[in-house]
Amino acid sequence: MKKAVFIDRDGTINVERHYLHKPEEFDFIPGVPEALRCLQDAGFLLVVVTNQAGIGRGYYTEDDMERLHEHMKQLLAPHGVSFTGIYHAPEAPHQPSERRKPAPGMLLDAHRHHGIDLGRSYMVGDKRIDLEAGWNAGCKTSLLVRTGYGREVEQKEADQLNGAPIVDDLAAAAAWILKNEGLR
Numbered sequence: 001m002k003k004a005v006f007i008d009r010d011g012t013i014n015v016e017r018h019y020l021h022k023p024e025e026f027d028f029i030p031g032v033p034e035a036l037r038c039l040q041d042a043g044f045l046l047v048v049v050t051n052q053a054g055i056g057r058g059y060y061t062e063d064d065m066e067r068l069h070e071h072m073k074q075l076l077a078p079h080g081v082s083f084t085g086i087y088h089a090p091e092a093p094h095q096p097s098e099r100r101k102p103a104p105g106m107l108l109d110a111h112r113h114h115g116i117d118l119g120r121s122y123m124v125g126d127k128r129i130d131l132e133a134g135w136n137a138g139c140k141t142s143l144l145v146r147t148g149y150g151r152e153v154e155q156k157e158a159d160q161l162n163g164a165p166i167v168d169d170l171a172a173a174a175a176w177i178l179k180n181e182g183l184r
């Protein structure tokens with residue numbers, strides 16, 4: 001069984017933009033490609049788990065999202081980084097879903113598809129629903145980053161974070177995880 005880091009996309013990997021779907025509007029948060037490489041080199045599978053309510057709401061299509069993901073993968077290729085999977089939940093918030101975070105469906109699917117040991121895996125994101133998805137899936141630790149909505153969440157929802165580690169960004173999350181694993 002392999003270990004993984006599940007990573008939220010918007011506000012964690014890339015700069016948060018409202019209903020991002022155009023490749024030209026995609027920008028990595030500084031240090032993200034290097035952080036992904038670092039986790040990959042430490043033996044973690046990298047799995048993106050992203051809510052994409054903009055699809056359910058009809059703001060953009062699955063094809064738009066796929067184009068964006070191809071662009072993201074191309075930008076990561078020179079860093080030697082590849083994702084084991086990019087899972088998305090297209091439902092709008094009012095639609096029933098076992099996959100839309102905070103539900104753990106995307107993580108459970110990745111566990112089934114790729115033999116991931118959830119108890120040895122981590123979840124990183126900028127919203128409380130990201131942390132909850134990790135908790136609901138039985139991940140070892142869910143970490144909050146202060147990028148995207150994270151700083152606001154840290155201030156407004158501090159009493160609902162169950163003592164989750166809070167770090168500045170994905171680079172700091174990678175360092176935290178490696179240290180926690182005794183790898184650094």
Ligand SMILES: [Mg+2]
Nearest residue numbers: 008010011126
């Ligand atoms: Mg996010």
